[in-house]
Amino acid sequence: MLSLATIRRRWVSFTGTFTALCLGVTILCMTALVLTSARAEAPERYAGTQVLVQSPGADQSDGNFTENLPWSPERTDELVDQLDAVPGVAAAVPDRSFYAQAVVGGKPVDDPGGELRGHPWASAALAPDELASGRAPRADDEVVLPGSLGLAPGAAVTLLTAAGPAPYTVSGTVASDAFYLTDAAAGPLAGGVRVIGLVTERGADAAAVASAAQKIVGEGDRVVSGGSLKELEAKTAAKTRWIGMQILIAMAGLTAFVSLFVVASTFAFSIVQRRREFGLLRTIGATPRQIRRMMYGEALGVGVVAAAAGLVLGSLLAPVLGGLLVDGGLEPPGFTVRMQVLPLIGSFALGLLVALLGVWAASRRAARIAPLEALREAALEKRPMTRGRWIGAIGFTALGLILVVVAAGSSSDEMINNALYAAMALILGLTLFAPAVIPLVVKAVWRPLGRLRGATSMVARESSLTAVRRTASTAAPVLVTVGFAVLIAGMFQIKASGYALEETVRQGATSVVTPKGTPGLSDAAVATVPGGASLLPTELYVGGTDHIGAMGVSEGAFEKAREKMTVKSGSLEAFQGGNTMIVRSSTTAWLGWTAGSTVDVTFEDGRTERIKVVAEITDDSSTASVLLPRDTVRAHAPSALTQVVYASGPGRPEPAAGLGAESLTTSAYAARTDAEDDRLVRIFLTILIGMSLGYTCLAIANTLMMATADRSGDFAVLRLSGATRRQVLRIVTAESALSVGIGAGLGLLIALVTLLGIRSGLSSQLGTQVNLNLPWPTILLTVALCLALALASSVLPARMALRRTGARASATHP
Known part of the structure; x- marks a missing residue:
């Protein structure tokens, strides 16, 4: 009962906790539903084939999604002859593929990415790909191509292959996105064979055909049929889907972590505000166990409502997330989200667990409050830096600086991870140092301003110095927000320029030729x-x-x-x-x-x-x-x-139209990240930055709302002392701006130190200077967003508090 009464009385304090948990469960629910719905799908090229034979798989322990081992030409011919003789098999068709892309209007169109869309006409039977118009190719310069290109039979077209562009005549069109040449013309363009499709006769027993085929191929090769056809998914598609899953898993992990951070910080800050309340409860006989139980009850009450609301929102938004993944190329077309009970139950339970874990440390601290705290009236904190806080601050800061040095000397593969660990340690260290740093910063900033602003500046300064923990609590989320956002964006820019420069430096290039509208050159x-x-x-x-x-x-x-x-x-x-x-x-x-x-x-x-x-x-x-x-x-x-050609001579080569290539300077090439993996990495980083910004901004707003709402008495004293409403609001504005400034400055310092370490290491490894291009749009946007949220979350509650104290103030100071 006491827990519920506290929630009703201090609902403002629990707004941030409710919002954080609700959003957390929403994202967890969305990602869980999408993850459980994501699965491999059989390629549409084999939609008309019930039984296929697959070559032995390659070792995938390195995570490169390598295609299966190709059969030798002799082994392929042997298998085709043997499988062709299986009862019920109309034809055994080896699936050959090659790169093919149409050139229309002098430019390659419809970039296939890593997909090989060229096939011999015999492979059309595996889909089956039926002609929409025209006829099958008969001559080596004829092609059947997708009808979506808008070319009719008889039209001339240039087809771009790995050898280069060549003229063809359109003999027919199909509804798919495949290009078909004659078997003789496709053979020299295709690589090894990894799949042989068995086109069965009408009424044939697919299970019997599969059993007979397995006896022929032996143990090394696999016969695939029925539900196992999804194992034929192309490795490029599997890799893309895997990256999408990593984004979803990272979203879920980051959501759980930051939700826990916001909940824990909310309850930790409430301990400072409710010190006298807990002291009074201890005075009237409440035991430490009862105090802890009360706080767990508060967390559980908020958690149940927030988790329930999150489940509703997550179920509604999961199909939207699935659609975005399809549009971004992280899930195959036709992917749909299926509602399942287990992800819903798991998301709800995890939301409650986060709420209880978040209140764990705060409840232990609240239980240690002595009954004499009920007699304290002053807000002055004599020991904002405890012994444990000093030890943690020094330890994490020293560890962070050591890791920066380690990152600078690491290999390029390990440098980013070491730099990230260094930044995390520095963020923890400076966050713990904040109560010791803030008085120095406040005095340094306010000394010149105090002479200009008079009493208003003095009150804002003294308020910040008196309640150091409050100022540190509002600056810490800004520090994390700015530091994390700038670090991630800066690392991506350095990675893009530094790693792209690696081969240009190695090759001594003055310019490069890269693909334009094609997957390669x-x-x-x-x-x-x-x-x-x-x-x-x-x-x-x-x-x-x-x-x-x-x-x-x-x-x-x-x-x-x-x-x-x-x-x-x-x-x-x-x-x-x-x-x-x-x-x-x-x-x-x-x-x-x-x-x-x-x-x-x-x-x-x-x-x-x-x-x-x-x-x-x-x-x-x-x-x-x-x-x-x-x-x-x-x-x-x-x-x-x-993927790229490095030119070292004078001038820049100019590729002819229709080749799908363009010439760039080395600096322009270093800044360009158009490859598929880089695009997916950018999506990944954008999601992480967006989520970290959203959650930590929520922490900023919640902390300031709690702090401002609890200062009604302070505002009343100021009004009774003669301060106008405008002066009080100006004081609140100055305090909020100071907190944002301190947090942003420390966050930028952490990001800059770490990024300089990365740049130093890459420059040393490459033997050339790697530019440190700070992400100024990200910096300005992040700081502006933090400042806007801080002002809105402090000034608006202050205005409401001033209205409540207006009657008393007007009685003595109209």
Whole structure:
């Protein structure tokens, strides 16, 4: 009963807790419903096939979503002949794919991303993709393409492949987004075969066909049918969906953490305000256990109502979130959110758990309040910095500075994580230091202003100095908000520019040619930069399921890169011909290779070659595990695309129209982040910044509303002492602005120190100066938002309090 009465009496104090929990449960409910609804889907290309055979899977422990091992051409032909003879099978169709994109009006249209949309016409039977108009291709220069392009049969079209643009005649159109060439024309453009579809005869028993096919393929290969067709999902789609899941999981984790932070800070601040109340309860006989139980009751009462409201909002908004993920390319088209009971129950229970955990520390502190606290009238805090707070502040600050130094000397892969840990430690340290720093800052800021503002300035200054904990409590959320937002945005900008500069510095480039409207550069686009340095990515398969990311290097790229390579064994001079490779030391240690050894390597087309390891280099000498001659990679990976060409000569090359390429300066290239992974990372960071801003701004508003609402007595004394309403509001405004200024300054200091460490480390590693481009729009927007919320959350409650004290004030001071 006492808990419920307290909630009714101090409803303003619990508004922030209610809002934080309600929003937290809303986001948890949304993400849980979307996560449980997200699942792999069978590709539409196999919608008309009931039974398919899949090649052995590659090891996925590295998280790269590598495609299955391709069959060799001989093994493919053998399987097709054997499966074609299975009773009930009309045709065994090997699924071959290659990069294809139409060029309309001199520009590539409908960027396929990482999806390979080109196929031989025989593969159309797997969908089945029926002709919407025209006929099947008969000549090697004919193509069946998507009807959405608006090209009728007989029209001329340029088709862009990995080799470059080539003229074709439209023989027909289909409703899908696929491009079909004749089997003979598609063969040289496609890589290895990983799936063979079994087109069954009418009335055939799919289960019997699958059983017979499994006996033929043996244990290594898999027969997929029925509900397991979803396992054929392309690895590019699986990776995109996985990134979307990481965003959702991060949203849920950050929501739980910040909800706990807001709830805990709310109850902790209420202890300061309710000190005399708890002292009075102790005076009349309340035990520490009863005090704790009362506070748990308050948290539980607010938590039940907030969690229930959050479930309703989360259920309504979950389909909206699902639609946004589909629009952002993080879920496949047609994805829908399904309502399920378990996520709803879990979200409700987690909301209550957050409420109880948030009040745990505060309840222990409240239970230690002595009965004599009921006699205290002064708000002066004689010991705002306790011994434990000093130890924690010094420890976390020292740890943060040490981690900044560690981050500066870390490798590029570990630098961001170490910098983030450093910032977190510094935020905790300076937050704990705030009561000690605030008096110094207040005196420094108000000394010149006090002479100009007179009594109003003096009252605001003394109020801030008297209630140091209150000032620190309002500045802390601003510190976290500004520090976190600026740090995340700044790290992203440094990462984008620094990592993009890594290869330009390594290659000594003066300009670069990059894709424009295409997923990569064709050989024709690469040829526009004579002598340019280019890297052609591929995947190598060794020892069964193991795989290695490799790069085919052009002569220009190798000549530039070898100057920065450190050879541990072997010789770079032997890197000649198609059967040689250079390997990083970590890869040789993993696979047991040595310089001078010859090993079997399977390429993307399924062919196995014996390649000689001519040199072992240190890990920091190359961004790729294995380096091969570019021509070798192209011979085995006909659909591989180059991502960038580095030009080192005078002037900038100008690629011709229709190649899907553009020329950029190195600085413009460093600032550009148009690749799919970078786009998804930006979405990820935007969500994190938005959520951190939203929650910590909520903490700012809640803390100030609580502090201002509890100062009615102070305002009444000021009015009775002769202060006008405008002067009182000006005092409140000055105090709020000071709190925001202190928090923003400390937050910027933390972010700047950490970002300087990142820049120093990257500059040292790359051997060139990496620019520190502070995210000024983010800084200004964040500080302005904090200030607006602080003023609204303090001035408005102050105006309401002044109205209540107006009668008493007017009696003595009209």
